[in-house]
Amino acid sequence: MKAAIYTNYGSPEVIQIINTEKPTPKPNEVLVKIKTSSVTRADTMMRQGVPKYGRLFLGLFKPKNTALGTGFSGVVESIGSQVTKFNIGDEVFGEKLFSNGCNAEFLCVSEDLVIEIKPNNISHLEAAPICDGFLTSYNFLKDIADLKQGQHILINGASGSLGSAAVQLAKVMGAKVTAVCSTRNIDFVKSIGADEVIDYTKTSMANIQEKYNVIYDSVGTLSYKDSKKLISSNGVFMTPVLSGQILYRMLFNSKKVKFAATGIKKTEELKRLFLELVDLFKQGKLYTNIDKSYKLSDIADAHHYLETGRKVGNVVIINS
Ligand SMILES: NC(=O)c1ccc[n+]([C@@H]2O[C@H](COP(=O)([O-])OP(=O)(O)OC[C@H]3O[C@@H](n4cnc5c(N)ncnc54)[C@H](OP(=O)(O)O)[C@@H]3O)[C@@H](O)[C@H]2O)c1
Structure with a gap:
């Protein structure tokens, strides 16, 4: 599968699209075929390694975690042996927090993390940035x-x-x-x-x-x-x-x-807020504004755009 990674801190040009092995879900994980993923200001800061004190957590001289992307929306392709909340074919969305990896074609996520069934009244494009x-x-x-x-x-x-x-x-x-x-x-x-x-x-x-x-x-x-x-x-x-x-x-x-x-809030507290948001989206009370979307191969352009500080709402990667 294709995935966006960065092995050094720096400008958007440090981002590479690599071919890597499709992940296999652990017993409590679902494998999601990603349709859309978010590109956020937090992603650009992690890529730059700023503010510098953040490198105490991210990696002093280069990023410990090279994967990019925190928000996703997609379809469950397979499930681990102990998964009870999701089925193959479910349309889901959520976030991978600091472990990242959403700017890719596939992602494994624990069913206990911030992941839910996507409401039918919102598209994958609108769902991916909700956790930002x-x-x-x-x-x-x-x-x-x-x-x-x-x-x-x-x-x-x-x-x-x-x-x-x-x-x-x-x-x-x-x-x-x-x-x-x-x-x-x-x-x-x-x-x-x-x-x-x-x-x-x-x-x-x-x-x-x-x-x-x-x-x-x-x-x-x-x-x-x-x-x-x-x-x-x-x-x-x-x-x-x-x-x-x-x-x-x-x-x-x-x-x-x-x-x-x-x-860094506790997962159960994030999930509580996330579930309330899902409900508000289901009721049609909230709306995600999408400013621009890019192909995964053009993710460096998306990072450049974010760094202008002028985006209106959200920027999303669409997998073809
Ligand atoms: N602490 C956390 O948990 C957390 C989580 C996520 C994000 N963040 C941080 O939150 C910040 C905001 O992220 P974001 O994605 O919402 O930002 P953003 O979408 O990139 O903000 C861009 C918007 O800000 C407006 N803007 C620029 N300068 C402004 C000014 N002087 N006064 C008022 N509006 C101005 C721009 O419109 P105009 O240029 O037309 O004014 C543009 O629409 C980032 O620094 C991000 O790293 C923190």
Whole structure:
């Protein structure tokens, strides 16, 4: 089978497409013939080996795990002897977390990990990226912020993968949403439910007077110094992007400033959130925006596009 790997840190050119042996499922695993897989900002960071402290886990001088791709959607081709939840032919989707390997033609996944039957009302294209933006943002909005009906949330980076998921999730949770994006994405963020929009190319956060129960800086571009006057007295500022300023603020004000790496959450907790998301997708309450799709052989182009920082929603690899 074909698989995308990287054996050194660096630019997208370090990615190679190799021919490798098709994996055989262990007793508790299913073998999935992958139809689509996600390409995410986290994938590009692992490929680059940044931030550098991440190499303590990823491999000091070169990646320990050379496989690429965390999110997948496909069809179960065979099952291990102890598998009880899935059958051959089931359409499934999920994520492989840090063990990766989804940017390939086949993948073995334990039935106990983050994998579920794909709802019929969403395509493989829409399913593969769900564990990036939706699962991450649901963790922030539900488990970290405990966002409540009627609360007001400001979502920065509302046109990205995490941001566009957060806008929709916040609306489902009954919150009022103010989305921050650039001029070209105003119509998009309104179309997915934003109640109010701030165009960051025209309005500085320093000039906003409103107070928010939750500020979710999904792309990590806000200055905490400028934003803190916008947080209500019991409010919270949270971001999935760890920076020096956030680390420093968390040390002194951990109740108000929050960061989390969703991928290292306990599997059973991720599965709980994932199952709730699957249900919301089944009800047609959520929508995955696909910006671009690429063939597996063109995955380096997909990584280049992600690195522009301009994608709107998600980028997906389609296996032919
Ligand atoms: N901690 C975790 O568990 C976790 C999990 C997954 C991802 N992440 C991280 O989360 C971050 C976001 O990922 P993502 O995939 O959602 O990003 P993304 O999709 O690549 O974000 C791109 C979007 O951000 C907008 N944008 C760029 N600069 C902006 C600014 N200054 N203000 C507001 N919007 C801006 C862009 O639109 P315009 O250019 O038109 O503004 C574009 O639509 C990444 O750093 C990723 O590594 C963390």
